[in-house]
Structure formats: structure tokens, C-alpha cells
Amino acid sequence: MPGYEIKLERIAIAGADDLVIRSLLDRQQFSDPLGAAAAQGISSAAWPMFGLLWPSGAQLAARMAVHPVVIGARVLEIGCGLALASLVGHRRGNDMTASDCHPLAAGFLLENLRLNALAPMKYRRGHWGMREMNAPGDVLGLFDLIIGSDLLYERDASGLLAAFIGRHAGPAAQIWIVDPDRGNRPAFNRQMADEGFGMCEERLDQRASQGRVAYRGRLLTYSKRRAPQP
Known part of the structure; x- marks a missing residue:
């Protein structure tokens, strides 16, 4: 691939079959010749973060492996x-x-679908760091489950992430955020409360063992508060 190097790995996921994943070789990779990433506010230091596998992402994948499929x-x-x-x-x-x-996220997704012989999957641009633009290709509509991992790594004083979630959460939606004990979590909890969500959390800590790395973090689950009955 011009401008950056990649690798292929077979990734074990608790509760699911392995996946073959194409990722960036390391966090030193960078290529933005046309300034597409810079236009989205993505710095050269942050550029490779999308293309790496992170422990919290593996935790979220394991949760999806046992989540019941609802037609x-x-x-x-x-x-x-x-x-x-x-x-x-x-x-x-x-x-x-x-x-x-x-x-580059969409292109990596297409290749990882191909590597695992999976059917096409929907992809949309989702950028809560910018005010809602409703540009072609942006996330649209309401969802019954919204998931994410390690999203609270930056201070978000304006509550843009919580507002983005609020715009796309259906009336009975659940929100799952796997967080490795980031310091911005309390502020995010307050912002989600302002959006009308209640929260419960579950520790996901695990000790290192053969074939498993140590992890410290939690699953934050949010749902809309029910209006009081008259």
C-alpha cells in the first residue's frame, strides 16, 4: 500500500471464530497526501489509531459474540x-x-470483509466532533443498539459525542461503551444524563493468562430513562 505498511493477523475473539484482520503495521504509519484526514480534524499523531487493534475493541467484540440476534x-x-x-x-x-x-476506515472494512468471506456490510461516516452536517454518506436514522470502544480518550467539553448518540438512539435503544478507565468518563456520564440516559456499569477486569492479555476497564450501558407515569 503506498504511503503506509500493513500486516495480516488471525485474531482470536472470545465466544466467536477467529477473524483475519488487515491492520496498519504499527502506530508510526501515516499517509494523507490529499489532506482528507486533516480536513476531518485528524492530526498526524492520531492518523494511525483507526488502523490498530485495541484491547477495548476486543472486549466489545466478545460482547457482540454473545449478544442475541434480534430480527x-x-x-x-x-x-x-x-x-x-x-x-x-x-x-x-x-x-x-x-x-x-x-x-481509510471504509476501505479497510471492505478488505476485512473479503478476507473473511463475509457479505457486504453497511458503512457510514460518523463524526461527532463536527456539528451535524447531514452530508451524503453520514450516519442517518435511529438505532436499537449503539456500541463503541475506547471513545473517551479526548476531553469533550461540548458533549458532542453524547449529543451524537442522542440523535441516533431509538426510543428503547441501549448504548454500550467499553472504556479502559479513561479520565473523561465522569464528564461523559453527566453529558449522557443531560441527554436523558441512565447508566449502569460492569467491570471487565481480567488477569493475564496463557493466550489472554490482562485488561482493566468497564462496560458502560446507557438506556433512556422512562418518563414517570401520571
């Missing part, structure tokens, strides 16, 4: 990067839409 339910992954959780959910028969703001 007609729409699932959106936001900030998908290499979309490991979306690939797992798609292979199990969920109506998945993967989304990210990185200009």
Missing part, C-alpha cells in the same frame, strides 16, 4: 476503526452499520 433491530458501531465488533455482529446475522470519520 429487525439496527446496530450502529461508532468510532469503529477496524470494526472488529461490527464484523463479529455481522457474521452472526445482526443488521450492523459501522461508522468512523477516518477516510
Whole structure:
């Protein structure tokens, strides 16, 4: 690939069959000759982050591996990067839409679908760092489950991520965010509360063992608060 190097790996996912994943070779890769990433506000330091596999993404994929498939339910992954959780959910028969703001995310998804002999999957641009633009290819509509992993790595004083989720969450939607104990979590919880969501959390800590790396983090589950009955 011109401008950056890649690798292929067979990735083990708890509760699911392995996936073959094309990713960037390492976090030193960068190629933005036309400034497409810069136009989305993606710096050279942040550019490779979409194309790497992250521990929280593996945790989210494992959760999707055991999530019951509900016919007609729409699932959106936001900030998908290499979309490991979306690939797992798609292979199990969920109506998945993967989304990210990185200009190369869609191409990597297409190749990883091909590598695993999977049918086409929906992909939309999702950029909560910009005000809603409704441009062609952007995330549209409401979803029954919205998922994401390691999204709280930057301070979001304006609550753009929570507002983005609120715009695309159906009336009975659940939101799953796998978070490796980022310091921005309390502010995000308050912003989600302002959007009308209640929250519960589950620790996902695991010790290292043979074939399994250590992990510290939690699953944050949000759902719309029910209006009080008259």
C-alpha cells in the first residue's frame, strides 16, 4: 500500500471464530497526501489509531459474540476503526452499520470483509466532533443498539459525542461503551444524563493468562430513562 505498511493477523475473539484482520503495521504509519484526514480534524499523531487493534475493541467484540440476534433491530458501531465488533455482529446475522470519520476506515472494512468471506456490510461516516452536517454518506436514522470502544480518550467539553448518540438512539435503544478507565468518563456520564440516559456499569477486569492479555476497564450501558407515569 503506498504511503503506509500493513500486516495480516488471525485474531482470536472470545465466544466467536477467529477473524483475519488487515491492520496498519504499527502506530508510526501515516499517509494523507490529499489532506482528507486533516480536513476531518485528524492530526498526524492520531492518523494511525483507526488502523490498530485495541484491547477495548476486543472486549466489545466478545460482547457482540454473545449478544442475541434480534430480527429487525439496527446496530450502529461508532468510532469503529477496524470494526472488529461490527464484523463479529455481522457474521452472526445482526443488521450492523459501522461508522468512523477516518477516510481509510471504509476501505479497510471492505478488505476485512473479503478476507473473511463475509457479505457486504453497511458503512457510514460518523463524526461527532463536527456539528451535524447531514452530508451524503453520514450516519442517518435511529438505532436499537449503539456500541463503541475506547471513545473517551479526548476531553469533550461540548458533549458532542453524547449529543451524537442522542440523535441516533431509538426510543428503547441501549448504548454500550467499553472504556479502559479513561479520565473523561465522569464528564461523559453527566453529558449522557443531560441527554436523558441512565447508566449502569460492569467491570471487565481480567488477569493475564496463557493466550489472554490482562485488561482493566468497564462496560458502560446507557438506556433512556422512562418518563414517570401520571
